[in-house]
Amino acid sequence: MAKTLVIGANGFIGSHLVEALADDGHTVTAFDRFSGGTTTFATGAAKVVAGEFLSRSDLEEAVTGQDAVFHLLSTTTPATAENDPTLDIRTNVAQTVELLEACVHAGVGHFYFASTGGAIYGPQDKTSYSETDRALPISPYGIGKLAIEHYLSYFRTRHGLASTSLRISNPFGTRQRVNRRQGLIPIALRQIALGLPVVQFGDGSMIRDYVYVEDLVRMIIPLVDRTTEHTLYNLGSGVGSSITEVFDSLRRVTGVDFDIEIRETPATFVDSVVLDTKRYSDEFGSPTLTSLDAGVAATYADIRTQLAGA
Template sequence: MADVLVVGGNGFIGSHLVDALSEGGHRVTAFDRFSTGVPTFRSSAVRMLPGDFLSRSDLEAAVRGHEVVFHFLATTSPATAEADPTLDIRTNVIQTVELLTACAEAGVRHVYFASTGGAIYGPQERSDFSETSPTLPISPYGIGKLTIEHYLRYFGAKHGLRSTSLRISNPYGTRQHPNRKQGLIPIALRQIARGESVARYGDGSMVRDYVYVDDLVRMLVPLVDADPRHEVYNLGSGRGSSVTEVLDAIGRVTGAPVRVHEIPTPATFVDRVVLDVTRFDEEFGISVPTTLEEGIAATWADMTGERA
């Protein structure tokens, strides 16, 4: 069993991850702001470590004594990074370099970084991307993620810090905060719960690879004890769904009419992204069994339960 730090451990993916790691017997520390004072995760065995990602001293204290670090904290979303690219550079990129410096100095064995499996590839003639596909991001969010991937290679060459970039597709599921304005599924479900119309980019033909959070975490947990053969992995369902297909599934799950109002698609959005997850599947053999409709149903049940 390992001493594991999850940076962003009270967030959407991070909270699920710390629960699963704790259930697996690992000694887990969740580093986050914990601004409400209440953890999102459920395990009482997880150590809460309140701290500020923008503080070098907090990062140094957090990584000390840990063998494995999962970096799953983001200070921006695709929308906020596009609104102010310098914010992404100042907070995500620079502070991740600070985190990696602290990891190298503390003797951390392995860092796993939550990259992006969509924005990092950018618009290309192909629509199904493997880890060897060109990375041509045109959004500040994707550019920032790719920059961090390059810094991971630098820290490996310079300091011997082992790391793996996880290019995650479009995760969704329970505990996802719809008010962050990131993620079609939670935002659409919240709008329907409020009796509002659903904002849809373009004509609904945009395609993404949606992965349910429980499936994603099932892929992440074995990495703690693994010796990955590659420095980059795509993590997703390997299946593409259009916005129209997602909204149709939401309508079936909720039993509510899905009223749509169309909004312009940002120029930096990619029309179609589906991840080829063959590399990860062949090495780790972990399936992604949850269908889109099953995942939406679980997310809706969790959301309406919170509202009750």
């Protein structure tokens, strides 16, 4: 079993991954700011390390003695990166390079990076995207993720740091913070819970690949337990759902016939992104996936709990 470090451990995906790694028998160190003074993950097996991602010394201390490092923290969202592209460069990109340098100096065995499958391929009018397709992002968020993937390649070549990029589709689920304003499903469910209109960009035909967070972390665990054939994997459901189809699910689950506020689609949004996950399933088998309605139901219950405690 490996000594693992999860950076962004108190976040949405990170908290679920901490639990999954611990359940799989790995030693887990959970690194985050923990600014609220509490942990969002349930396991008591993880060592909690409070630190700042933007502090080189905090990162150097955290990676010391680790076999594997999972980098799931992002200082921006697609929206904030769009509003200030230099912020993404100065924080996410530059600091990840410092993190990679720290991993090299600490002798870390493997680095796992949470990239994006939803923004990195760009508008190419394909029914689905595989890892062999060109990455042509048109948003600062996607451009930053691709830049980091290229730095991973550099560090593999120059320093021998093994790494894997995880191009994750559109994750949703419990512990997705409602105040972060990222992701169609949690944003819409928050609006519904508050009795407010739900924003729809365009005519409702925009398609995305939605994956429930617990399914996602179950896909990640096998990558740690064995030597992999590739350095890049698409992780998603492999199924596309339009905004209209998602809203139909929200109505079924919540029982609310909510109002819709239609807005113009931003120029950097692409019409359709569905991930081809055949590379993963060929190597690890097809994952068991939670249905959209079941995932929405769990997410809605969690959001209502969050709002009640706010």
